[in-house]
Amino acid sequence: MKKHSIGIIANPQSGRDIRRLVAHASVFDNEEKVNIVERLLATWNTMGLSSVLFMPDSYNIVYRAAERIRNLRVNLEQLDMKPLFTDKDTLMAASLMQGNVDAIVVIGGDGTNRAAIKGLNPKDSTPIVSISTGTNNVFPSMVEATIAALAAWTMTSEIIDQKQVTNQEKFLKISWDGNEDIALIDIAFTKERFVGSRAVWDPKSISAVFCSRARPENVGFSSLLGFLCPSNQYDPYGSYAILDSSGESILFPMAPGKIERVQVGEYGHFEENKPFTFVLRDGTVALDGEREIEVFRPTEFAIELSCQGPLTVNVPKALELGVEEGLFKN
Incomplete structure (x- = not known):
């Protein structure tokens, strides 16, 4: 009705x-x-x-x-x-x-x-x-x-x-220590210890990025993965990258008018119902570009893609x- x-x-x-x-x-x-x-x-x-x-x-x-x-x-x-x-x-x-x-x-x-x-x-x-x-x-x-x-x-x-x-x-589900949350576009693990101003703007702080979709014409983390392993809006998979100071160098638009360079050690796609595990030793987790979760000890996170958003x-x-x-x- x-x-x-x-x-x-x-x-x-x-x-x-x-x-x-x-x-x-x-x-x-x-x-x-x-x-x-x-x-x-x-x-x-x-x-x-x-x-x-x-x-x-x-x-x-x-x-x-x-x-x-x-x-x-x-x-x-x-x-x-x-x-x-x-x-x-x-x-x-x-x-x-x-x-x-x-x-x-x-x-x-x-x-x-x-x-x-x-x-x-x-x-x-x-x-x-x-x-x-x-x-x-x-x-x-x-x-x-x-x-x-x-x-x-x-x-x-x-x-x-x-x-x-x-x-x-699509969207992303993240779970840790009995807790869970979601992100529509991206989850970023950072070395910043506190939520602070919430938005992530220092590329040197990023440890890993997971995206439900990733295109080079976007701005932000989804553009980074768009230059490495694109995933479209309705593809049954997402994209991820693990950053490493000895890895491949890539330029991407991190924010409007702000082109940054990062080093990526591993990247690829991950599918629905196949959780990806990442351990953050100390730092914060940003959901859709804003730091939400503070971590002060080694913590295992499970990141999962859902197409039922x-x-x-x-x-x-x-x-x-x-x-x-x-x-x-x-």
Whole structure:
């Protein structure tokens, strides 16, 4: 049963990390996020969407956007949750939206999308439309908000078969000492002892990298593996590299405008349901570019690829099917 409702998760912290200081990444301020939400709401207002559920945030992004639209007929409903103003808000918001909306628009980077996916039930995943805020992301796309809004809106139609216009994404599972977590794109083991500024920006600190997908046209760790052993978005395998100071030298774009050189001793592909074991003696583990796990003694980690990840809306296919079904004629 269609809900005729769409969720909005807009992260006010995305696009503002240390890469804006140590590299040449763009600053994506909150006013631009307000502009994105304004275009979403304006589009849905024209298309007759019934309602929008949205995550509360410290900048009141959705409220500010709504104030700019005359005669807004879309019903806006803020989620009943107490915000902590951390990534846990995104996780909680996605969990509350699942089953209550036909699609979720996530405005943020790889980290924001990772938090949203952690809040969804993979067996009954609500499809996601991701709008990238920044220049260092792989999972979300730099798609115009108006087009993203139309694609999400087609998910509310009774005549659109969701299976025809959604893709099931890959992700990485990591487990250690009875704990587990996930990453959408990459897991990096570093020699940095503390989480600190979270983002990894020193190439000399990297010990190993695992990616669910790796392409040379990306920026970040997935580009490193893209130059060595590429893996495409829907290939049934991922890529890995173990760094070694005596290994083969490779140049890659670690961050916008920042080309770095590292030495790689071993690299290749790893398949679904075949865990790869790596021991980190002392350091941190970064998930989707941000250090999350601190390690102070030799610890064995198991990294596993899963092809049973979240559903994402294929924007071109959604619009093409919408045209074929006549959704835009009236």
